[in-house]
Amino acid sequence: SQTIHQWPATLVQPVGSPLSLECTVEGTSNPNLYWYRQAAGRGLQLLFYSVGIGQISSEVPQNLSASRPQDRQFILSSKKLLLSDSGFYLCAWSLTSGLANEQFFGPGTRLTVL
C-alpha cells in the first residue's frame, strides 16, 4: 500500500532563517506531487506541483522554492522565512493519469515563524 511521510511535524523558526521541509512517498512510482499551504482557518493554497523528477511548476510567486531530486521525494525550501510563511504545509500525491486526480495527503507540517 502507498504511504506518504512528511517531516518535521511541527517547526518554529525565526524570521529570516532558512527552511527545508521534506516529503516522501512509498509504494508507488512516478506520482504527481504537490505542496499546499493552509493558513489558520483558511482553504488550501497550491504552492507547487511536480509531474516528474526535476519538473516543478509554481502556482504562486513567493519566497519559497521546491525541488524533486528523486522520483518519490519532494522538498519545500526557503532561504529567508517571512512572518507570512506561517501555516500548515501539506504534501500530497496522486496517480500520473492526469493532474488533480484523487490526492492523498501527508500528515502536514505546522510552521510558526516568529
Place this chain on the structure above:
Amino acid sequence: GQNIDQPTEMTATEGAIVQINCTYQTSGFNGLFWYQQHAGEAPTFLSYNVLDGLEEKGRFSSFLSRSKGYSYLLLKELQMKDSASYLCAPRGKLQFGAGTQVVVTP
C-alpha cells in the same frame, strides 16, 4: 480557491441533516471531489462525482450538476465526529474551495 464557492460555516444538531453547496466554473471540468478535514489534520477523500446525479455512500451523499456548475455534499444522521471542514475540489483545476466548517452540536 478561485471561482469555487462554498458557505463558510454551517451548524446543525446531532442526528440532523446538512447540505453543503459548492459552485464552480464549468470550463475544463472533469469531475469533482469532496474531502473532509478535521482540525489540525490533513484532508481525506470522501467522494468523487463525474456524471450528473446523486452518489450515495453510507451517511454521506454527493450530487453533481455539470451544466449548472453545482455540487452538494449531504451529511445525514449527523454525529459529533462529523464536525470538520468539507472541501470541494473540481478535478483538473488543482484548486480547492476554502471549505465549509460544519459544527455539530449535542
